[in-house]
Amino acid sequence: MADHHSINTILITGGAGFIGSNFIPYFLDKNPSIKVVNLDVLTYAGDLGNLKEVENHPNYTFVKGDICDNLLVKNLFEKYNISGVINFAAESHVDNSINSPRQFIKTNIEGTFNLLENARTFWKGKNNRFHHISTDEVYGSLGGNGFFTEESNYQPNSPYSASKASSDFLVRSYYHTYGMNVVTSNCSNNYGPKQHDEKLIPTIIRSAINGVKIPIYGNGKNIRDWLFVKDHCRGIGSIYHKGKAGETYLLGGNNEYDNLTIATKICKILDIKIPKKKRSYKDQIEFVEDRLGHDFRYAIDASKVSKELSWKANESFDSGLEKTVDWYLNKYQL
Numbered sequence: 001m002a003d004h005h006s007i008n009t010i011l012i013t014g015g016a017g018f019i020g021s022n023f024i025p026y027f028l029d030k031n032p033s034i035k036v037v038n039l040d041v042l043t044y045a046g047d048l049g050n051l052k053e054v055e056n057h058p059n060y061t062f063v064k065g066d067i068c069d070n071l072l073v074k075n076l077f078e079k080y081n082i083s084g085v086i087n088f089a090a091e092s093h094v095d096n097s098i099n100s101p102r103q104f105i106k107t108n109i110e111g112t113f114n115l116l117e118n119a120r121t122f123w124k125g126k127n128n129r130f131h132h133i134s135t136d137e138v139y140g141s142l143g144g145n146g147f148f149t150e151e152s153n154y155q156p157n158s159p160y161s162a163s164k165a166s167s168d169f170l171v172r173s174y175y176h177t178y179g180m181n182v183v184t185s186n187c188s189n190n191y192g193p194k195q196h197d198e199k200l201i202p203t204i205i206r207s208a209i210n211g212v213k214i215p216i217y218g219n220g221k222n223i224r225d226w227l228f229v230k231d232h233c234r235g236i237g238s239i240y241h242k243g244k245a246g247e248t249y250l251l252g253g254n255n256e257y258d259n260l261t262i263a264t265k266i267c268k269i270l271d272i273k274i275p276k277k278k279r280s281y282k283d284q285i286e287f288v289e290d291r292l293g294h295d296f297r298y299a300i301d302a303s304k305v306s307k308e309l310s311w312k313a314n315e316s317f318d319s320g321l322e323k324t325v326d327w328y329l330n331k332y333q334l
């Protein structure tokens, strides 16, 4: 890692997205001697409104730009003497990758490559950290039993997960080929404040309170493991500082739920918080045709990160879900 006596400036990409905008305030707070440059092109998924709490922070700088832009990234490394990278920037929505995969290939693969290559040439063998944020979706789909571990085979099924898998392999290759100090963390579905409206949990909340149908793919039995975004941020912080070079860490919430159960839980919370006369929000649930490329089940065995870095998810699903519902109700001014 970089010299502790100099001020470290790290490049965080995609910091205006869901996880990045939860991570940056957390990280600045925990690391008063680290400066953060947030590079984000502000696609539809980026929202600087989610970073209001840090916009005047002395250790925070925002730069609007594309991680695929070689000259821009090169200039940023030089201008800010970047000594670490955490790469959140990505096209992240599976459904969009099914409709129009091209931008996923560009940002997720070429963009990650551009960051790696600029880090390699600027750092010239220095032991600086490059932390790549990835997903458990690279491992494909599980049946009814078993868990993904760091040893699981990569079997990506959607253009999104294939593009993330490709970027993970590029990161791995920079460790094996150039000895770069890389780590990758693959985590399960995040939920919590600041997630884009297009994703499952915000869609359930929004549809419920707007009185329209709550769309659930297939028979609602697809299972995901859910990780509260603030637990994820803590995990990333410890992996960035203490993870072993060249290693992968899986982060999961130990919260396996199918989509129908989640919709039902949210409806129950809403029934209490903003009751409707004689009806439950769950009457609005409707099944819609599932999409190709959607996996049946993801579940994570997070024992490596728990043993090596003493990380575990703290938030219970019920309390995390209630905090999430409260955040959206506040956003929608209800």
Ligand SMILES: NC(=O)c1ccc[n+]([C@@H]2O[C@H](COP(=O)([O-])OP(=O)(O)OC[C@H]3O[C@@H](n4cnc5c(N)ncnc54)[C@H](O)[C@@H]3O)[C@@H](O)[C@H]2O)c1
Residues within 6 Å of the ligand: 013, 014, 015, 016, 017, 018, 019, 020, 039, 040, 041, 042, 043, 044, 045, 046, 047, 065, 066, 067, 068, 087, 088, 089, 090, 091, 092, 093, 107, 111, 133, 134, 135, 136, 164, 186, 187, 188, 189, 190, 191, 196
């Ligand atoms: N959300 C999840 O449940 C989840 C789970 C596992 C892994 N991940 C991974 O975590 C990372 C962050 O996910 P998220 O949910 O916060 O995503 P998000 O879609 O909410 O945010 C992505 C951010 O990246 C920015 N961005 C996109 N293309 C860019 C480009 N070419 N240059 C610069 N910025 C660009 C967007 O403007 C946005 O601010 C992604 O790499 C994703 O694959 C997410």
